[in-house]
Amino acid sequence: MTALVRLRLAAFLRTGRALAPLLAGLLALGVLYGGGRAQPGEAYGVSAVVLFPVLAWQTKILLDVEPDVQRRLALVLAGAAREWAAGLLAALVAGLGTTVVALVFPWLVGGVTSQVGPDGRSVAAGVALGVWAHLLALPAAVALGALASRAVTGSAGYGVAVLALGAVGSLVLGLSSSVAPWLAPPVLPVARATAAGPSAATVAVLTGWAVAWSATLLAGYAWRRRVRV
Amino acid sequence: MRWEGVWLRYHRRGPWVLREADLRLGAGEAAVVLGRNGVGKSTLLQLAAGVLRPARGRVVDRPRHVGWVPERFPADQPFTVGRYLAGMARVAGLGGAEADRAVLRWTERLGLTRFHGVRLPELSKGTAQKVGLAQALLRRPGLLILDEPWEGLDATARELVPTLIDEVLAAGGSVLVSDHRGETARLPGAARWTVADGTVTAQAPADASPEAFxxxxxxxxxxxxxxxxxxxxxxxxxxxxxxxxxxxxxxxxxxxxxxxxxxxxxxx
Missing domain, CATH: 3.30.70 (Alpha-Beta Plaits)
Incomplete structure (x- = not known):
């Protein structure tokens, strides 16, 4: 399976399609951190929110680079389950790369401060919260991007619609006044928690929520891929 | 490999492309899929490869290793011939040294050696088709599926196809070939599966008996x-x-x- 992961990552990088989402991500981060220095925990929470649609888009691009027939050839050689898993894993690896860029970026441009803030939280604790926020957003974004991929939607138009509705819906339903917050991945609740300083119980609930949401979408992906190859 | 009451359509309310196909293909047997353009030959082959799933019925006892040569090789990929085939050999589960040997063997046999460092999009149609053949043969297939394999190939490679088929059959594998140009006259021992109006009619090899001439x-x-x-x-x-x-x-x-x-x- 690692062979297929490598092949797909290589195709993603060599065709230059990796550039567009990376630039979009950097642009969003530039706007985010352009306003001055912030506490790491708070800033990283917002960074995970703006990165969520970028990571989903990046996943869709990565999965769509491969021609349909090549995807089927890989499926015949590796087996269906391995072919699906390899695509998701490649997207996860690429997403981790973007996440690392997002975590390092504010330190390079002076977007975060290393001084202890008024709430008395240490910089290390803030960074740890930021890593947690990004790691929760990544699988949810990969799952959404996978559901928007051409292998599932069959046409470019539907794919973009799924991606846009999913990303916008996740943000709108995640607002604190939302009527159905559980329908969305907890990217905005996580951002609010990192800003306020979450309790252990909050961290556990939000983690469980993100895992359950991602697992549900991935199950939907696997179910659709059983019929559509 | 057996097909038990296989139905297939592409959309929920679309027309049936195949209706209740009951077929079998034993080890060491070959079948030629015949029919007009667009009648569902490629669909039948993709069901055999496991690329499509039947809407009803099932395909059972599919050999573990399947080699599928699609009608058109997807050449729009950013790899050289050598890199692509090495990658596909690893995807097929071959180890490093084994994969290199398989790539060397098949690039030589199919006359692809001088294209080893050429990028896939730069290949001619026939050469790309040979890469498609090579990827299916890197790991000896228990079932080889060839979708119009003669299309675009030069004379030397065309002559090679029946030999490759014979080798798979001799090793106890099965072969399924589609053809609309009568090239499969070169495979007198193969069964004929004719697709028309969604039904498949299987006809035993005309000259299957050892008494035949x-x-x-x-x-x-x-x-x-x-x-x-x-x-x-x-x-x-x-x-x-x-x-x-x-x-x-x-x-x-x-x-x-x-x-x-x-x-x-x-x-x-």
Missing amino acids: VVVELAVPVARAAGTVARLRADGHHVLRVRGTPPTPPGAATSAVDASEAAGRAPR
Whole structure:
């Protein structure tokens, strides 16, 4: 399976399609951190929110680079389950790369401060919260991007619609006044928690929520891929 | 491999492309899929490969290793021939050294050696088709599926296809080939599956019995005709007739011998 992961990552990088989402991500981060220095925990929470649609888009691009027939050839050689898993894993690896860029970026441009803030939280604790926020957003974004991929939607138009509705819906339903917050991945609740300083119980609930949401979408992906190859 | 009441359509309310197909293909057997354009030949092959799933019914006992050569090789990929085939060998589960050996063997056999460092989008259609053939053969397939394999290939490679099929059959594999140009006349031992209006009619190989004969036409230089006839007779073949100069090969005075290939048996 690692062979297929490598092949797909290589195709993603060599065709230059990796550039567009990376630039979009950097642009969003530039706007985010352009306003001055912030506490790491708070800033990283917002960074995970703006990165969520970028990571989903990046996943869709990565999965769509491969021609349909090549995807089927890989499926015949590796087996269906391995072919699906390899695509998701490649997207996860690429997403981790973007996440690392997002975590390092504010330190390079002076977007975060290393001084202890008024709430008395240490910089290390803030960074740890930021890593947690990004790691929760990544699988949810990969799952959404996978559901928007051409292998599932069959046409470019539907794919973009799924991606846009999913990303916008996740943000709108995640607002604190939302009527159905559980329908969305907890990217905005996580951002609010990192800003306020979450309790252990909050961290556990939000983690469980993100895992359950991602697992549900991935199950939907696997179910659709059983019929559509 | 068996097909049990297989139905397929592409959309929930779309027309049925295949209706209740019951077929079987044993080890060491080949079948040729025939039918007009767009009748569902490729669909049938993709069901066999496991690329499509039946809407109803099932395909069972599919060999573990399947090699599928699609009708058009997807050449729009940012790899060289060598890198692509090495990657596909690893995807097929071959180890590093094993994968390298398989790539070397098949690039040589299919005449792809000088294209090793060429990027896939730069290949001609026929050369790309050979890469498609190579990726299916890197790991010896228990089921080889060829979708119009002769399309775009040069004469040398066209001659090679029946040999490759024979090798898979001899190793106990099965082969499924689609063809709309009559090239499969070269596979006299294969069953005929005819697709029409969503139904598949299977017809056993016309000449499956060991008693069956085919006519092999030979061209030999005139001077050696008598000796050849004598040798063929000594080998147990039944020579039907010797006729005058055929058009080929140019420049050489030859004579044609029709020998009935009897696999060492006495003639009918």
